[in-house]
Amino acid sequence: MATVSTKLRDPIVPDKREALDVQRIRDDFPVLKRTINDKPLVYLDSAATTQKPKQVIDAIADNYRHNYANVHRGVYTLSAEATDLYEGTRSAVATLIGAPSTKEIIFTRNTTESINLVAYSWGLSNLKSGDEILLTEMEHHSNLVPWYMIAKRTGAIVRHMPLRADYTLDLTAGLDMINPQTKIVSVSHTSNVLGVINPIAEIAERARKHGAIVVVDAAQGVPHSKVDVSQMDIDFLAFSAHKMLGPSGVGVLYGREELLEAMEPFMGGGDMISSVTLDGATWNELPWKFEAGTPNIADVIGFRAAIEYLEKLGMDNVRKHEIELTEYALERMKEVKDFTIFGPQDAESRAGVISFVQEGVHPHDLATILDREGIAIRAGHHCAQPLMEILGQTATARASFYVHNDRHDVDALMAGLSCAGRFFGR
Amino acid sequence: MVDSKQNKDVQLNDLYRDTVLDHFRSPRGTKPIDRVDIRREGNNPLCGDKLEMSIKMSDDTIEDIEVHCKGCAISVASTSMLAELVPGMKKDDALKLAEGFKQMMHGQPAPEGLDIGDLDSLEGVKDFPVRVKCALLAWMTIIDALRADARDDDQTGAMTSTEDKQD
Numbered sequence A: 001m002a003t004v005s006t007k008l009r010d011p012i013v014p015d016k017r018e019a020l021d022v023q024r025i026r027d028d029f030p031v032l033k034r035t036i037n038d039k040p041l042v043y044l045d046s047a048a049t050t051q052k053p054k055q056v057i058d059a060i061a062d063n064y065r066h067n068y069a070n071v072h073r074g075v076y077t078l079s080a081e082a083t084d085l086y087e088g089t090r091s092a093v094a095t096l097i098g099a100p101s102t103k104e105i106i107f108t109r110n111t112t113e114s115i116n117l118v119a120y121s122w123g124l125s126n127l128k129s130g131d132e133i134l135l136t137e138m139e140h141h142s143n144l145v146p147w148y149m150i151a152k153r154t155g156a157i158v159r160h161m162p163l164r165a166d167y168t169l170d171l172t173a174g175l176d177m178i179n180p181q182t183k184i185v186s187v188s189h190t191s192n193v194l195g196v197i198n199p200i201a202e203i204a205e206r207a208r209k210h211g212a213i214v215v216v217d218a219a220q221g222v223p224h225s226k227v228d229v230s231q232m233d234i235d236f237l238a239f240s241a242h243k244m245l246g247p248s249g250v251g252v253l254y255g256r257e258e259l260l261e262a263m264e265p266f267m268g269g270g271d272m273i274s275s276v277t278l279d280g281a282t283w284n285e286l287p288w289k290f291e292a293g294t295p296n297i298a299d300v301i302g303f304r305a306a307i308e309y310l311e312k313l314g315m316d317n318v319r320k321h322e323i324e325l326t327e328y329a330l331e332r333m334k335e336v337k338d339f340t341i342f343g344p345q346d347a348e349s350r351a352g353v354i355s356f357v358q359e360g361v362h363p364h365d366l367a368t369i370l371d372r373e374g375i376a377i378r379a380g381h382h383c384a385q386p387l388m389e390i391l392g393q394t395a396t397a398r399a400s401f402y403v404h405n406d407r408h409d410v411d412a413l414m415a416g417l418s419c420a421g422r423f424f425g426r
Numbered sequence B: 001m002v003d004s005k006q007n008k009d010v011q012l013n014d015l016y017r018d019t020v021l022d023h024f025r026s027p028r029g030t031k032p033i034d035r036v037d038i039r040r041e042g043n044n045p046l047c048g049d050k051l052e053m054s055i056k057m058s059d060d061t062i063e064d065i066e067v068h069c070k071g072c073a074i075s076v077a078s079t080s081m082l083a084e085l086v087p088g089m090k091k092d093d094a095l096k097l098a099e100g101f102k103q104m105m106h107g108q109p110a111p112e113g114l115d116i117g118d119l120d121s122l123e124g125v126k127d128f129p130v131r132v133k134c135a136l137l138a139w140m141t142i143i144d145a146l147r148a149d150a151r152d153d154d155q156t157g158a159m160t161s162t163e164d165k166q167d
């Protein structure tokens, strides 16, 4: 079979219109120097998790080498340093997303845990039988299953805003589903399958009118564009460090202070208490009330380097770069016969995550064939089985972009796709 | 530095042999059967592959089988090969074959004297560890189906999952 060219990447001639200097960025990612099956790695699965620049890797190692100790516990210098660094990341996160106070930034393990925290702490004490939890048909399992679990325990009802034929949210029908029974509206900022970016402000406005709280799953939002909670009238926002160049094992929950203040803790233990007696306990202040036990110290500290890296590039440039690349990819994909893209065709209105199927080649086989060429894409249901059902697929292939990708990567993907087509068409 | 297993010497042609592609393109065993004694579903939750298996028994012999698999080339081909091999087989022999094929997928040689038909064309799958479950889906499903023979035991809604067992 034909193979994809393995020659070294010629630098793309710098062009003033390019939002990011990808050539320089690539030098920061040690993993991009390795080969897979003797081919240079083409990493197109940043929607699942991102690779890490050396700045982040070094920040974690530096912490273990120089400033590591438990936080909030020691009187000694090392612990004070670790605490300052740990809390420094919290301030950086607050600034990144425009949160008015660091009390509103809670560190969790990931987006999934952040959403569960809201579901359990807010949901269990505020929902009753017949109340409605409104989601959408495009949610990731992590913004479905916690609500199903809470609904089962409280008797609340889960409903889903429908999609239109162009895969975007049917806002007219969706907004009509918000009514006085609706207590929670929880939607993804950006779909990890369709690349659709949802109109959060409009949804939040209607939810507010009916007194519902608004939860935003921004796992695919915060990493790829400027997301500012002060510009959206929302109550909670969840995202993961590992999808934005940071380490795995660190998630964020932003919550409005009044709500967090009124909520019961999610987990009990060390750090989250103010005092404990043989009769009971009182809770620590925000945000520590929600951070029980020793947190993921070094990774939270490393996360700051990821935020700084992105801020140095500029979130607007990150977004622009992804639009450019998505536009190029969508254009090139038009060349492929019997090819279906599940998502909007207009790069400006969507994110850099493209799900597709190629007639006659199952996504799983496609991923294996591309892997032989060093190209990493995701194949499967992307933790969005209800959406797959609506798309009428058991699986799709998905390519997703980030700051280190450029047109070479898209070209490699396209060469891989035609290779797979030939292989199965033979 | 330890790199993850890189099957450098293994070619895609070893995975997708012509026999495999042929079964993938025209799967056997999809014709409706006239009586269903055992029905069982299988799925691979990791990749979403799904299959529905219906078996007609006469005493201890598999008389006929109908099976529909929605999945990748490997799972569809393996399912199709199963449909070609098991009709006419005694239940115990079908179970032996299934166990033998599982061994093969885990890197051991197929047991001596076992007639594995076209299954030898799936031998290359063992070098692609993430794809082994695809090849095993149909076989794990038939093992469960035959062990809990529906004539004694209602399997309505019973599902075999490639994630259930670690063998």
Ligand SMILES: Cc1ncc(COP(=O)(O)O)c(C=O)c1O
Pocket: A047, A048, A110, A111, A112, A113, A140, A142, A143, A188, A190, A191, A192, A217, A219, A220, A240, A383
């Ligand atoms: C839209 C969306 N929500 C939630 C998640 C869950 O993120 P995590 O696995 O970090 O909890 C993901 C990523 O897998 C996602 O893409």
